[in-house]
Amino acid sequence: MIDAVAMVVNPFTKRDATRETNRLALSDRAVHDWYRFVLSYPPHLVDEYLIRFGATKDSCVLDPFCGTGTTVVECKKQGIPSVGIEVNPVAQFAGAVKTDWTPDADGLLAHANEIAAIARGELRAQGVEDGPSTTGRTDTPTLPARLRILPPEPWSLLLTNSISPLPLHKTLTLLDVLKRHHDDRYRRHELLALANALPFSISNLRFGPEVGLGAIKLDTSVVGVWLDSVRAIAADLRNLSAKASVPAVVHHADARQLLDVLEPNSIDIVITSPPYPNEKDYTRTTRLESVLLGFINTKERTARAEARTRAFQHTRRVQER
Numbered sequence: 001m002i003d004a005v006a007m008v009v010n011p012f013t014k015r016d017a018t019r020e021t022n023r024l025a026l027s028d029r030a031v032h033d034w035y036r037f038v039l040s041y042p043p044h045l046v047d048e049y050l051i052r053f054g055a056t057k058d059s060c061v062l063d064p065f066c067g068t069g070t071t072v073v074e075c076k077k078q079g080i081p082s083v084g085i086e087v088n089p090v091a092q093f094a095g096a097v098k099t100d101w102t103p104d105a106d107g108l109l110a111h112a113n114e115i116a117a118i119a120r121g122e123l124r125a126q127g128v129e130d131g132p133s134t135t136g137r138t139d140t141p142t143l144p145a146r147l148r149i150l151p152p153e154p155w156s157l158l159l160t161n162s163i164s165p166l167p168l169h170k171t172l173t174l175l176d177v178l179k180r181h182h183d184d185r186y187r188r189h190e191l192l193a194l195a196n197a198l199p200f201s202i203s204n205l206r207f208g209p210e211v212g213l214g215a216i217k218l219d220t221s222v223v224g225v226w227l228d229s230v231r232a233i234a235a236d237l238r239n240l241s242a243k244a245s246v247p248a249v250v251h252h253a254d255a256r257q258l259l260d261v262l263e264p265n266s267i268d269i270v271i272t273s274p275p276y277p278n279e280k281d282y283t284r285t286t287r288l289e290s291v292l293l294g295f296i297n298t299k300e301r302t303a304r305a306e307a308r309t310r311a312f313q314h315t316r317r318v319q320e321r
């Protein structure tokens with residue numbers, strides 16, 4: 001029997017979402033900042049409910065729409081077991097990686113430094129520097145003779161101009177090096193660091209909170225910003241390793257079929273923010289990293305996700321009548 005349910009409906013007004021309320025307090029940032037939606041709810045809300053509901057290390061908290069894992073990460077930080085369910089594959093990946101605090105921080109950093117050196121070396125051999133961002137630059141940078149591009153179908157899934165050719169070339173080079181020199185102990189954390197760097201530093205996207213186009217970056221650092229993201233992850237892993245054993249699992253599943261992944265009577269508390277009130281298409285918000293990291297590569301998968309969003313929107317309209 002479930003003891004308590006917190007349903008956080010629209011925790012921010014649209015105006016607030018771009019302002020202070022949705023910014024993470026500095027003390028909140030550890031792990032949550034590894035990758036999050038613009039409209040993720042703030043961790044302090046989860047904390048408040050955990051206290052109000054008297055959650056302990058013997059409780060189990062469920063978030064059936066866990067997004068990028070705010071609830072499960074916060075529970076783990078507080079030493080409380082939790083389960084998340086999420087249907088968007090890149091968000092589920094983020095939640096799962098954000099609750100895995102087992103990798104050795106120094107090992108991760110050493111491996112990422114090796115990857116960065118190889119990727120920079122390969123780019124330099126093609127006459128490409130992984131320099132700082134050149135937002136606002138109007139001259140077209142020289143492109144390498146063999147520019148890496150995406151196959152037509154994945155390319156057609158991206159929002160037009162969401163990433164410029166040279167940053168895309170650098171990203172695909174980095175992904176190739178990560179694949180060739182992968183180390184299973186660090187692979188998922190290194191990929192999440194790239195998922196984080198893509199929309200917020202490498203791409204031309206802007207979130208306000210809807211996804212749209214910002215300034216077009218003809219060139220920008222890719223390997224450098226990725227390495228910065230890995231460094232931030234490593235720093236958090238170092239600080240939180242004592243809590244690595246607190247149970248937290250994030251299932252890639254549909255919350256409408258909970259019993260496919262949950263044992264009966266295994267949940268004490270539910271803390272969640274459901275998808276339909278915001279009428280968001282989360283696959284659009286996360287499209288660039290979903291496609292580049294290979295979570296979505298066919299129109300069929302995108303269409304299925306969009307149909308799911310439409311079904312929720314329809315449910316909402318019916319409920320409002």
Ligand SMILES: C[S@@+](CC[C@H](N)C(=O)[O-])C[C@H]1O[C@@H](n2cnc3c(N)ncnc32)[C@H](O)[C@@H]1O
Nearest residue numbers: 040041065066067068070086087088254255275
């Ligand atoms: C409001 S967001 C949750 C954000 C989350 N609280 C956070 O802080 O990141 C709702 C989430 O529900 C997910 N979702 C939508 N339909 C779902 C379903 N049938 N089963 C599981 N998750 C679903 C969406 O992909 C989205 O990530």
